[in-house]
Amino acid sequence: MNMQWFSQHSIPFTLVVAYIPLIATVATTILSLVLARATLRYAAASDKSLALAREEFERQWSPELHIKLEKHSSHQTKIVVTNLARISVLLQMVQLRRLSMGVPSLRSLLNEPLVGGSTWTDELGKHLFACTGDDYEGQIAASMTFYASGRLFRTDWFRFQIQVSHGEILRLDPVHIAARQVRMLDSSEKTRQKLVKDVVGVTAENE
Numbered sequence: 001m002n003m004q005w006f007s008q009h010s011i012p013f014t015l016v017v018a019y020i021p022l023i024a025t026v027a028t029t030i031l032s033l034v035l036a037r038a039t040l041r042y043a044a045a046s047d048k049s050l051a052l053a054r055e056e057f058e059r060q061w062s063p064e065l066h067i068k069l070e071k072h073s074s075h076q077t078k079i080v081v082t083n084l085a086r087i088s089v090l091l092q093m094v095q096l097r098r099l100s101m102g103v104p105s106l107r108s109l110l111n112e113p114l115v116g117g118s119t120w121t122d123e124l125g126k127h128l129f130a131c132t133g134d135d136y137e138g139q140i141a142a143s144m145t146f147y148a149s150g151r152l153f154r155t156d157w158f159r160f161q162i163q164v165s166h167g168e169i170l171r172l173d174p175v176h177i178a179a180r181q182v183r184m185l186d187s188s189e190k191t192r193q194k195l196v197k198d199v200v201g202v203t204a205e206n207e
Contacts, residue, residue, distance in 0.1 A: 061087050063148040065114075067158040069124070069140075071172040077124045081144055086116040090147040096124075096131040099139045099159070105131035114146075134167040139175060145185075152185040 068080040083089060091112040097104040106127045114120045131140055141157035163171040 061085060063087055063089055063146070063153055065089070065144055065146065065155050067142045067144055067155060068174065069128075069142060069158075069160050069172055071169055074168040074170070077128050077169065077172065078121050079124055079142065081114065081120045083114045083116050083118055083120075087148055088113060088115045089153075090114070091120060091144060092147060092152075093145040094122075095143045095145075096127065097141055097157075098131065098136075099141055104143075128169075129164070129167065132162060132164045135165055137163045137165075154185055 062085060064084040066082045066084055068082070070078045070080055072078060079094060081091065081094075091110045091114055093110060094106075094108045095104040096106040108127065112120055138161070139159050140162050141159045143155050143157050145152065145154045147153070159175040161171065161173045161175055162169070
């Protein structure tokens with residue numbers, strides 16, 4: 001009696017064998033989906049790691065200069081240029097101008113190497129008064145053009161509040177504003193020759 005009930009209600013062996021490939025296919029599909037999801041997560045994590053590494057590399061090796069004007073006496077000022085990056089640069093030209101003027105009052109050609117992490121200083125002397133005159137109160141700006149890795153760059157205009165009276169410097173303070181990163185200029189020979197004449201270009205027109 002029991003054997004007969006079992007025979008009537010048992011699943012045929014051939015039917016089980018027929019379903020084995022289907023079950024294997026479903027299991028393989030599920031495993032493939034799990035592996036694909038894990039691969040996508042790993043790829044996303046790898047992309048983030050590469051982006052962070054690239055950002056860190058660019059931050060350390062991209063050229064970045066800081067310009068400061070210092071008052072040492074009523075007639076003496078210095079320009080201090082600090083290379084904040086690791087890469088060495090070759091200073092080419094320093095410019096001074098009033099913000100109200102479209103072109104610089106001073107363009108001084110240089111050929112000074114500046115190693116990463118070091119500082120270069122120079123006396124401005126009468127060059128500052130060529131920009132301000134004997135009596136002036138307002139803002140002036142300084143910019144530096146330089147070579148790095150065979151390419152020509154220019155810093156943003158670093159601004160300073162100055163007060164000059166009867167040929168004496170009464171006040172010279174930096175204006176704390178967010179500066180943009182250095183701009184790479186066209187490295188062609190034609191642009192280099194034009195740059196010596198005027199590197200203010202679009203920046204002066206926009207300000």
